Amino acid sequence: MMPDVCATDIAIIGAGPAGMAAAVRLAKVGHRPVVFDMNATPGGQIYRQLSELQVSEAVMGKDYARGRELIDAFQRADIDYRPGTRVWWADNDALGTSLGVLEKGQTQHWQARQLILAGGAMERGWPFRGWQLPGVMNAGAAQILLKQGALVPATPPVLAGTGPLLYLLAWQYLRAGIPPSLILDTAPATRYGEVVRQSRRAWFARSYLFKGARMIGALKRAGVPIHQGITTLEAQGDKAVESIGYRHRGQWKTHSTELLLTHFGVTPEPQLARSLGLTHHWHASQQSFVPQRDDTLAVGANLWIAGDGGGIGGAINAEREGQLAALAVLDKIGQGDPEWQRERHALLKARRRDLEARSLLESMFRLPEAWLDDQPEETLVCRCESVSRGELDRAIAQGGAGPNQLKAFTRCGMGPCQGRQCGESVTRLLARRLGWTPEAVGYYHIRPPVHSITLGELATKE
Amino acid sequence: MPVRHVQIWLDGTPHQVPETLTVAAAVLQLRGWQGYRRHVDGSPRAPLCMMGVCQECLITIDGRANRQGCLEPVAEGMRIERQGGSVHDA
Amino acid sequence: MAQRDFLIVGGGVVGMAVAYGLARAGLSVTVLDESDDALRASRGNAGLVWVQGKGVGMPRYAELSFEAAKAWADFARELTERTGIDLEYEQRGGVDLCLDAEEARSRQQEYTTLQNASSFLTQEFRWEYLDRKALTPYLPGLGEAVQGGTWSPHDGQCNPLYLLRALYAASHSLGVDTHPASAVERLEATASGFRATTPRGHFEADRVILAAGLGARTLAPMLGLSDAVHPVRGQVLVTERRPPGARLPTPQIRQTASGGYLIGDTHEDAGLDKGVTLAMMQTLADKAVRIYPDLGEARLVRSWGALRVMTPDGNPLYEASTTHPGAYNINCHSGITLAAFHAGGLSDAIRDDRLAQSFPQFSGARFHVPAT
Ligand SMILES: Cc1cc2nc3c(=O)[nH]c(=O)nc-3n(C[C@H](O)[C@H](O)[C@H](O)COP(=O)(O)OP(=O)(O)OC[C@H]3O[C@@H](n4cnc5c(N)ncnc54)[C@H](O)[C@@H]3O)c2cc1C
Numbered sequence: 001m002m003p004d005v006c007a008t009d010i011a012i013i014g015a016g017p018a019g020m021a022a023a024v025r026l027a028k029v030g031h032r033p034v035v036f037d038m039n040a041t042p043g044g045q046i047y048r049q050l051s052e053l054q055v056s057e058a059v060m061g062k063d064y065a066r067g068r069e070l071i072d073a074f075q076r077a078d079i080d081y082r083p084g085t086r087v088w089w090a091d092n093d094a095l096g097t098s099l100g101v102l103e104k105g106q107t108q109h110w111q112a113r114q115l116i117l118a119g120g121a122m123e124r125g126w127p128f129r130g131w132q133l134p135g136v137m138n139a140g141a142a143q144i145l146l147k148q149g150a151l152v153p154a155t156p157p158v159l160a161g162t163g164p165l166l167y168l169l170a171w172q173y174l175r176a177g178i179p180p181s182l183i184l185d186t187a188p189a190t191r192y193g194e195v196v197r198q199s200r201r202a203w204f205a206r207s208y209l210f211k212g213a214r215m216i217g218a219l220k221r222a223g224v225p226i227h228q229g230i231t232t233l234e235a236q237g238d239k240a241v242e243s244i245g246y247r248h249r250g251q252w253k254t255h256s257t258e259l260l261l262t263h264f265g266v267t268p269e270p271q272l273a274r275s276l277g278l279t280h281h282w283h284a285s286q287q288s289f290v291p292q293r294d295d296t297l298a299v300g301a302n303l304w305i306a307g308d309g310g311g312i313g314g315a316i317n318a319e320r321e322g323q324l325a326a327l328a329v330l331d332k333i334g335q336g337d338p339e340w341q342r343e344r345h346a347l348l349k350a351r352r353r354d355l356e357a358r359s360l361l362e363s364m365f366r367l368p369e370a371w372l373d374d375q376p377e378e379t380l381v382c383r384c385e386s387v388s389r390g391e392l393d394r395a396i397a398q399g400g401a402g403p404n405q406l407k408a409f410t411r412c413g414m415g416p417c418q419g420r421q422c423g424e425s426v427t428r429l430l431a432r433r434l435g436w437t438p439e440a441v442g443y444y445h446i447r448p449p450v451h452s453i454t455l456g457e458l459a460t461k462e
Numbered sequence: 463m464p465v466r467h468v469q470i471w472l473d474g475t476p477h478q479v480p481e482t483l484t485v486a487a488a489v490l491q492l493r494g495w496q497g498y499r500r501h502v503d504g505s506p507r508a509p510l511c512m513m514g515v516c517q518e519c520l521i522t523i524d525g526r527a528n529r530q531g532c533l534e535p536v537a538e539g540m541r542i543e544r545q546g547g548s549v550h551d552a
Numbered sequence: 553m554a555q556r557d558f559l560i561v562g563g564g565v566v567g568m569a570v571a572y573g574l575a576r577a578g579l580s581v582t583v584l585d586e587s588d589d590a591l592r593a594s595r596g597n598a599g600l601v602w603v604q605g606k607g608v609g610m611p612r613y614a615e616l617s618f619e620a621a622k623a624w625a626d627f628a629r630e631l632t633e634r635t636g637i638d639l640e641y642e643q644r645g646g647v648d649l650c651l652d653a654e655e656a657r658s659r660q661q662e663y664t665t666l667q668n669a670s671s672f673l674t675q676e677f678r679w680e681y682l683d684r685k686a687l688t689p690y691l692p693g694l695g696e697a698v699q700g701g702t703w704s705p706h707d708g709q710c711n712p713l714y715l716l717r718a719l720y721a722a723s724h725s726l727g728v729d730t731h732p733a734s735a736v737e738r739l740e741a742t743a744s745g746f747r748a749t750t751p752r753g754h755f756e757a758d759r760v761i762l763a764a765g766l767g768a769r770t771l772a773p774m775l776g777l778s779d780a781v782h783p784v785r786g787q788v789l790v791t792e793r794r795p796p797g798a799r800l801p802t803p804q805i806r807q808t809a810s811g812g813y814l815i816g817d818t819h820e821d822a823g824l825d826k827g828v829t830l831a832m833m834q835t836l837a838d839k840a841v842r843i844y845p846d847l848g849e850a851r852l853v854r855s856w857g858a859l860r861v862m863t864p865d866g867n868p869l870y871e872a873s874t875t876h877p878g879a880y881n882i883n884c885h886s887g888i889t890l891a892a893f894h895a896g897g898l899s900d901a902i903r904d905d906r907l908a909q910s911f912p913q914f915s916g917a918r919f920h921v922p923a924t
């Protein structure tokens with residue numbers, strides 16, 4: 001017995017800034033979109049738990065509190081919001097997109113005529129020796145603990161990697177009274193030169209830059225050591241992290257800690273877009289694949305991607321893209337209004353500036369392309385299947401000349417995370433070994449389930 | 463910011479935890495990273511992403527093994543068992 | 553460098569098994585393959601080394617399957633010795649399940665006919681129909697909904713991906729060169745052999761073997777060979793790793809060496825679409841839980857669709873071109889089972905240029921009977 005199909009005119013996947021803004025904009029003209037989101041409360045990554053705040057604004061900073069307005073609007077509007085739902089399957093169909101949705105152990109089949117993907121981003125998987133040890137965690141994950149219940153580490157952590165989120169968390173820990181014992185930045189100290197070299201962009205990025213400078217200033221004043229130009233990192237320990245090792249200015253150093261929080265930037269969450277077979281291209285400045293969108297953010301006849309899932313633009317940009325996608329949907333279904341031209345232009349202009357500002361940040365926080373090459377043989381690339389860099393190189397030499405061939409040869413990417421953590425590392429490694437571009441190398445074939453589902457949940461109940 | 467607490471059982475012991483936490487967050491708060499779980503290759507592992515991406519937070523919830531602890535909110539009376547946690551001397 | 557002895561078009565399990573067989577015999581071989589995202593049955597199959605039921609309507613095929621299955625253990629050992637790769641091969645017998653009484657009846661009839669089809673089969677083919685209860689020792693935890701199944705000791709399983717990898721590794725060690733992302737656009741005879749044209753240049757050799765799976769549809773006619781293959785899609789689900797058990801493999805479901813259950817066996821006409829469908833995934837999940845109810849708790853970690861390379865009668869296609877001597881076409885839908893034979897008897901026949909004489913039943917001519 002097939003479950004009944006639930007139909008909707010407009011569905012949105014994700015209740016982060018992009019998804020919420022799209023839903024609110026659509027509700028404003030009388031639509032009632034269905035919004036699926038895995039989390040229990042709205043907000044997405046940045047505004048997680050803001051609707052039932054657990055930690056003070058003084059700790060989190062203004063950017064977090066700013067989401068309140070959007071969340072309020074989202075909660076007030078007449079929207080068919082479905083928290084705690086996971087979209088585990090999506091496919092094009094004759095009418096639009098079919099979705100497999102899991103809610104409380106039941107799978108539902110949805111049919112959406114228009115679909116906005118607003119699934120956001122994830123922290124990049126970036127292999128280094130020992131990163132599988134308990135006590136190595138993503139910085140964003142640590143921030144989630146903070147947001148969920150004001151949880152902070154018992155002992156001062158080390159923060160390592162690069163990117164705005166790394167410093168934001170360091171600053172938030174400082175405000176919470178537990179400053180990091182050390183910050184290790186993989187970006188070279190010379191990066192501030194970019195501000196001078198790209199002065200026009202720096203102007204657009206001035207608020208980001210000031211914010212960053214303020215945070216770094218506060219950390220330095222509090223005596224937190226910040227080392228830049230870190231070229232090697234490793235976590236050491238038996239059952240959990242006991243210490244870390246790193247190379248700074250050519251010198252190998254160690255430091256004892258129980259907690260290493262790393263951040264190597266964020267990349268679009270690829271699974272739904274990939275499983276829909278959307279075209280992706282390599283974004284050289286963001287150093288990752290992004291789905292190919294047109295000016296209206298469309299990626300298909302009845303399909304749009306808004307927010308960080310389409311390329312990293314940050315929360316405010318995500319909100320704008322949500323509105324833009326909503327306007328595009330309205331146009332598509334013949335309910336556009338010439339009045340909105342101005343709104344659209346303003347959004348587009350602000351978006352252009354914001355993305356320019358971003359590209360400055362991207363060059364300031366650029367990741368070392370050769371990182372994986374310099375890893376020792378035993379560094380795990382695929383954590384799920386425990387496949388090391390050395391094993392991948394052996395398989396490449398044997399004829400594993402593509403991500404899918406390599407997956408077949410080594411099981412790399414076959415585990416439950418479905419390659420989210422290793423996919424781009426594999427592309428990068430192959431690109432360097434074969435001398436091809438990342439685009440020519442390509443990516444894993446992604447098939448459902450893009451979220452975990454049991455056979456019992458999938459089987460139709462008779 | 464008053465927050466309701468719920469009672470959960472972790473490896474057989476009762477605990478009060480804020481109801482806004484997910485299972486993984488509660489376990490990290492109560493026990494830390496060490497001893498969270500053992501991977502199929504035998505190595506010790508613990509949550510990495512806390513947002514449903516990495517599958518490192520697998521844990522037994524109400525008798526069902528391999529649940530993603532970072533996606534499941536805690537609930538009153540919930541029974542949580544770490545997988546391989548007992549063989550660690552955590 | 554002197555011109556190579558062989559060009560093989562297609563780096564799937566068929567092309568690589570033949571490449572390995574020829575290289576082992578001392579011949580020089582170049583393999584041309586498409587890019588990473590090409591249709592490739594060899595990466596999407598179930599990994600059964602399976603004999604029962606093969607060759608219904610063509611006893612010679614059943615005999616080849618037996619030959620292959622018998623050679624498999626040595627074949628696997630040899631590849632492991634050469635490459636260090638464990639193919640996870642085992643032959644403990646297998647069961648083809650019957651989910652209802654009608655299926656049980658027709659299956660038994662089919663096998664009885666097959667067994668009587670040749671004296672070889674009468675002597676060699678061992679099988680038994682077992683009802684649910686009798687199957688339980690072989691398949692602990694078998695669900696109530698299963699009617700029974702045919703058990704046979706000849707069946708086994710391997711990791712087909714490691715087979716492919718081992719064939720690559722062993723071939724490389726024997727001097728075979730493989731060229732990925734080199735899709736052959738044109739094949740033609742030259743004064744001294746054959747030439748293949750690819751976006752990465754020309755390749756030449758004395759003889760050429762088409763092992764291009766569905767690619768034969770465009771390439772085979774260029775050399776007077778049969779293009780009679782069509783895609784039949786199969787969808788497969790794989791669960792997370794489960795504790796290892798003693799359950800024998802079945803074509804419907806088997807536990808792999810790494811612990812995951814592989815659930816498959818759909819046959820669909822979907823053109824060249826290798827996707828998966830919700831309806832079929834649900835059907836497979838249903839079936840799996842009916843067979844082993846304890847799998848209801850198992851998480852699905854992967855699914856895929858793959859296209860079988862099917863001939864009109866389902867039997868292999870082994871042919872030598874009559875218009876282009878030195879050109880061969882090799883196609884089959886059980887390339888895992890037959891791998892040991894492809895690397896052995898079949899490669900020998902190609903090396904000695906006696907394919908048509910040794911395996912006349914398998915020529916493509918059977919699909920191209922001139923209208924009378
Ligand atoms: C861990 C983390 C922390 C971050 N913290 C900050 C921060 O503090 N400050 C900042 O400026 N930026 C932060 N960012 C960057 C952040 O990506 C953006 O600023 C912003 O959240 C992007 O908004 P969005 O709407 O595009 O996506 P998101 O906010 O990521 O929202 C996407 C939503 O979609 C849901 N979703 C995704 N896939 C599915 C599915 N298949 N089924 C159901 N629901 C699904 C997710 O659960 C999520 O709620 C963070 C990013 C990460 C990964």
Ligand SMILES: Cc1cc2nc3c(=O)[nH]c(=O)nc-3n(C[C@H](O)[C@H](O)[C@H](O)COP(=O)(O)OP(=O)(O)OC[C@H]3O[C@@H](n4cnc5c(N)ncnc54)[C@H](O)[C@@H]3O)c2cc1C
Nearest residue numbers: 562564566593594598600736765767786885886887888889
């Ligand atoms: C779902 C499913 C389950 C199966 N289960 C089993 C099983 O349990 N046991 C078993 O024995 N068999 C099984 N099979 C069948 C088995 O997988 C195939 O018989 C075998 O893989 C065929 O191998 P191949 O090399 O001929 O084809 P393919 O693997 O398709 O390889 C053909 C190769 O040719 C290349 N090619 C095509 N055109 C060109 C060109 N123009 N230039 C260069 N290269 C080209 C392709 O890129 C490809 O690499 C199954 C098949 C499927 C789909």
Ligand code: FES
Nearest residue numbers: 512516517519532
């Ligand atoms: S911690 Fe990554 S999926 Fe739960």
